[in-house]
Amino acid sequence: MSLPETPTPRTGQDFWERLAQLDRRIIFAFIFLALAIPLFFTIRQPIAVSPEGRAYFEAIENLPAGSKVLLSFDFDPPSSPELQPMAEATFKQLLTKNCKLVVIALWPQGPQQAEKALAVALRDPQFKDLKLEYGENYANLGFMAGDEVVIQKMNSDLPSTFPSDYKGNATLSLPIMQGVKNYKNFDFIINFSSGFPGTREWVQFCVDRSGSKMIAGNTAVQAPENYPYVRSGQLKGLLAGMKGAAEYETVVGKPGKGVSFMGAQSVSHLVVILFVILGNIAYFASRRKK
Amino acid sequence: MKSKFALFLFGLALFAAVPAAVGQTLLPPTAVRAKDAPNDAGKSILALWQLSASDIKGDKAVIGYQIFRSVSAQGPFEAVGTAAKGDTLFTDHVAKNGTDYYYKVRTLGALGVFAESETGGPAQAKAQWFNSDRSNAFLAVLILVTAILYFIYKASTGKELYIRKIAGLEEVDNAVGRATEMGKKIIFIPGRQDMDNVQTIAAVLLLGRVAKLAAEYETRLEVPNVRSMVMVSCREVVKEAFLKAGRPEAYREDDIYYITEDQFGFAAAVDGMMLRDKPAAVFYQGAFFAEALIFAETGNSIGAIQIAGTAQPAQLPFFVVACDYTLIGEELFAASAYLSKEPRLLGSLKGQDVGKVFILTAISLGAALATLKAMGWFSGEWTAAYIKAFLVR
Amino acid sequence: MRREIPLIITSFVGFLFVIRFFIPHEPFASMENTASSWIQVIKAFAIWLGILNLLKISGEKIYKKDKGWGFAAIVIASFLAISIAGFFFPFWETRTPGDSFIEHARKFQYPGTSFDWFYTYVYTPLSSTMFATLAFFIASAAFRAFRARSFQATLLLLAGFIVMLGSVPVGNALFSWLPQGWQVSDIADWIKNYPQVAGQRAIQIGIALGIISTSLRLILGVERSHLGGEG
């Protein structure tokens, strides 16, 4: 599989040829400005919600109050601009439904990202009066090495896969974990992922083997690979990248970071698109001359 | 605070329950049965019942069901779990294999009101030797495995198997040749995953072939690694290739080296090396992640011939746009067979094609049935059964 | 011996995980669970192996005073700094009454610990920024690659163009004259959900077949080149 090559630079080029070979650092500078300047302004834009983004919201909305939900945090700080706003908004929606949350991670950085998202959600004034307690309403079981094997093993025995939580308590001593043996004891599963192991593995070894219902939040890079699972119903909903986060915040009705960053996204996308158009004009102009 | 909330809930429940409780009494669930949970390792029994008449009417007083269990029909019964209203099934996961269990189900109402069913059962938990829900998957595995093994066998008995041209692989020779002309080196990166990823194995197989060419052309080959295990395998494979090419003395172990496991540490190191040494050809084969674009962009800027191959769908677009040739997904696995012409590899490739014939037939036939059904010319049940045959639980 | 035992181990474990899928009966379930626990441990050690390898190589560089050994020293120094913070600093930090040393130490990544400081103010900015530089690279790649040189390249360009526009609110704003239901974001959603999914499925089916046949060769011991020769 191949695409024709860009002609290699030669001496004595005219304007169009030089434009076609533009120094990439000029593009870099434009991108930097396109992202930085909009951050100083509040740009209000209507966010169009995609069907799979709405499905994500509705899947949680349709859970019976008090459902037990397993959340897996499979990402690290670099992906947090995309996934952290989703995680925070998801926690809030789940907590308003009084769900019981169990967090695990297949990436070592996951537990800390989960703690940070939970802290943001719990700071929300609407949960002040509920007095949500660790171990009772939510728990963080920490990270476990083993990738897809960990997912597979929880089909039969979750407590021995995560013998202790993030703080070092025995998992089975937590009230929320009473009677939990495997995926069947959870009403719902949510996965935030930015690579391997991630949604692909969760679908393969959890959803398809246990029949659990799952939704996922992905980085926009990862999402195309998982769209087939949405279409086939193996995933009940999918949030793709910052746009996904913004969509979700829009449906929930609580605009947060995802929405506020979309201004910078718009401008930077326009810049990329203009460069693509420019590149094509230069390409055709220099080709016609030959 | 917590108690306040509880009080609130209690109040809410009271508000909902009182009118209902005054109006009528709660009815118990009916037809309680028990049976062994199928297709499992034992220790589980299913308790089934029919909805309480109150539940069917949508009576707000029904909160849910509570399931009780005993080893004798007379009791004593102990609570084993609860189910939501509208549910008609509870899986008891803590049964002993081979013991008779009896079940009772209560409809639960607010304020501790309940209505208890007749006793159902007995049933025993048993382990099964075959998961019958998976017979179709078993059949599929059987077909695929047989096809692959058959063609491996056939190829090993000397039968010629045809493999189509794979664009990009034809270019491997040219790339190595060009590096020789320019007097510059070749870089081969076998992905960023460990030996347990099959893509890495495919990459290492391909490396053997590239190394043999490099040895024949007397061109320097460098292999930077992210995993020490992969580095060892690469060394073995390259050493063997140089030996086969009759130039064992040209093999330099230090050209196959480990950098760091860290994604961007590795990316930055390889990037810097490419900018300094300007290799004439770069191969990216195996599992790549975000670093794919950095590599491909840098390689492109120094004008190297780039041949990529990966089965990471997320990274394919970047390789396709920035490299000269890209092996897409399965082509990566086919590449080593194509280049080496080794029977076991050719055979399994042919087996994979048999799999594809099955897949194409299954989808076409299914689409035809579904279309006929939509036009009303064919039985809906048959079509539904056909579609369901591909479901594995 | 050096090749045969690994081959036997691979076959045995591989076969176990396959038949366990079809046979729910004991002892396979327990065997699979035990094997899984072991893999959790082995994979943890595998990550350690990478780290130790890095330290070894950096150490050698410093010892031989190779080019860039100063940077190798910085690698080791920063490794030690965060490791000491993780392993030993918990002992200096205030302990919750009733916790044993080990119980306390396991709270090493709590907000406020020195390990968490490293995570928040050193690890996070460094790793995030490394990733963020991709924003620049993708822009230059788009500029260079998205050119209508051939029919195939034009398809790539058009699909990329529409999805890019449809991903941001400004796309709909620019083409607001399009009828309801045919907005740029709707067309982008359609591309993502249908032709894109069709292509992905074809790719994934191919990959799945490739993985299955390689896995089969591994389990049957037909594939052994990855083990190399003696040594």
Next chain:
Amino acid sequence: MVSLTIAGFLTLGIMSFVYKDNPVYKLCESIFIGVSAGYYFVSIFYQSLLPQLTDKIGITGELSDSALAYYRETGSLASPQWFNLIAAVLGVMMLLRLVPKIGWIARWPLAFVIGSTAGLRLIGELQTNIMAQIQKSILPLWDPQYIDGSLNMAASVGHSLTNIVMVAGILTGVVYFFFSKEHKGVFGGTAKVGIWFLMVTFGAAFGLTVMSRMSLLIGRLDFLLRDWLHLLG
């Protein structure tokens, strides 16, 4: 504030790479490699190894009565815990890779991992990416849509076209991946249509990725301008 300044300078140091490779970037990169190695070193120990090797034997934490009862009933504790010590031995064998003379012993634990992945993937790929995808690709090529009980032609044609695109895309794409037949004639033409679908797929994926990558930089700029320099409200 000191902490934020450190984070700010590290951010700028890495960003300088985009302009040109330079010593400040090299310094930040070295710090990063060291810190990330250390991060993994510590968290693997406390989060993975310690729980897997010691917890079930019961060094930390008290099990509640009900938990113990559960354990007794289900037999989760029945698997002998010293079994995991064998895993530790295998793990140490892995580390022996560092000793050149006996490095080959590391192949044993590696073979264990390879076996598990091969076994899991063989089934997993078949079930998830073949069987399930076949099932959901079976779509009627004529998909009548009824609105208020009467046939809506426009919607029906729309849905049918979408289904045809789906089925055609999958079939032609799979044909492209055929290896044992030459891409000539009708077969070759079909494979070519398959490539077109792949191109649309890659284009769409690329387009989505632009957003992903921009997000990463927005995140950093937000940190620099808001959290560190307080330039944003």
